[in-house]
Amino acid sequence: MAEPIIRFEGVSKSYGGQPALKNFSLDVLPGELLTIIGRSGCGKTTALKLVNSLITPDAGRVLVQGEDVAKTDPVALRRRIGYAIQSVGLFPHMTVEKNIAYVPAISHLEGWKGPARRERVSALLRQVGLDPALADRYPRALSGGQRQRVGIARALAAGPEILLMDEPFGAVDEITRGQLQEEILRIHRESGITILFVTHDIAEALKLGTHTLVIDKGTVQQCAQPEEILRHPATDFVRELVEPQRRRDSILQRRRLPL
Numbered sequence: 680m681a682e683p684i685i686r687f688e689g690v691s692k693s694y695g696g697q698p699a700l701k702n703f704s705l706d707v708l709p710g711e712l713l714t715i716i717g718r719s720g721c722g723k724t725t726a727l728k729l730v731n732s733l734i735t736p737d738a739g740r741v742l743v744q745g746e747d748v749a750k751t752d753p754v755a756l757r758r759r760i761g762y763a764i765q766s767v768g769l770f771p772h773m774t775v776e777k778n779i780a781y782v783p784a785i786s787h788l789e790g791w792k793g794p795a796r797r798e799r800v801s802a803l804l805r806q807v808g809l810d811p812a813l814a815d816r817y818p819r820a821l822s823g824g825q826r827q828r829v830g831i832a833r834a835l836a837a838g839p840e841i842l843l844m845d846e847p848f849g850a851v852d853e854i855t856r857g858q859l860q861e862e863i864l865r866i867h868r869e870s871g872i873t874i875l876f877v878t879h880d881i882a883e884a885l886k887l888g889t890h891t892l893v894i895d896k897g898t899v900q901q902c903a904q905p906e907e908i909l910r911h912p913a914t915d916f917v918r919e920l921v922e923p924q925r926r927r928d929s930i931l932q933r934r935r936l937p938l
């Protein structure tokens with residue numbers, strides 16, 4: 680079996696004495712698209728931020744490609760890990776091109792100077808379903824969905840092996856959300872990148888994930904393939920979470936039956 684690309688080993692994290700994650704253990708294998716779901720405040724964002732060392736565990740270890748992140752230079756670590764969040768966080772005074780090229784530029788990556796930069800940015804814009812002509816625009820001149828896509832292009836720019844996505848489609852309409860979901864599935868399929876994707880939408884979690892992790896109150900409830908979660912929920916919490924989805928699926932299935 681492949682070595683995990685990310686491993687949580689008995690990780691606990693509290694804020695001001697309030698536990699956010701409790702004795703949390705998890706292996707993520709290379710190429711997985713792990714969707715992470717649970718109620719607001721259950722510890723999803725905390726789990727993501729432990730991976731790129733934006734926060735550090737109180738107990739236990741987080742390993743990325745076998746290295747303890749607590750012992751890894753955080754800047755070098757974050758270069759290997761793309762991070763896309765709901766609020767996107769594009770620099771407003773920089774064009775789309777400069778925003779996307781920002782991490783490669785500060786990391787002095789090869790092949791990001793002059794016309795080569797333009798080429799790379801165009802390729803990334805195409806990869807996320809945008810017209811390369813948008814490269815010269817400023818973020819304020821983009822729609823919300825376009826900004827989300829630019830945020831994803833920026834997270835992919837340095838060629839990371841891991842992409843962390845924290846409710847990246849939370850602020851867009853349903854149609855754009857559906858399109859962005861398809862883009863992510865395509866990027867995952869074509870690049871083989873490992874993705875951790877936080878969502879509060881069970882339908883999205885089960886649609887996108889090769890695996891889905893359900894968290895409640897800082898503890899792992901179940902981590903399995905979506906079909907397994909739907910068919911065999913491991914706890915009452917997971918059963919309650921997937922029940923509406925199961926009902927919707929069975930109605931859809933009945934509707935598809937010939938009359």
Ligand SMILES: Nc1ncnc2c1ncn2[C@@H]1O[C@H](COP(=O)(O)OP(=O)(O)OP(=O)(O)O)[C@@H](O)[C@H]1O
Pocket residue numbers: 694695698699717718719720721722723724725726879
């Ligand atoms: N910097 C902080 N200081 C204090 N408490 C925090 C901090 N960050 C998170 N928490 C608390 O830790 C718990 C877990 O937070 P976290 O952001 O990981 O949850 P989440 O599952 O991502 O929530 P949401 O779905 O609402 O984004 C919550 O109770 C939250 O209030």
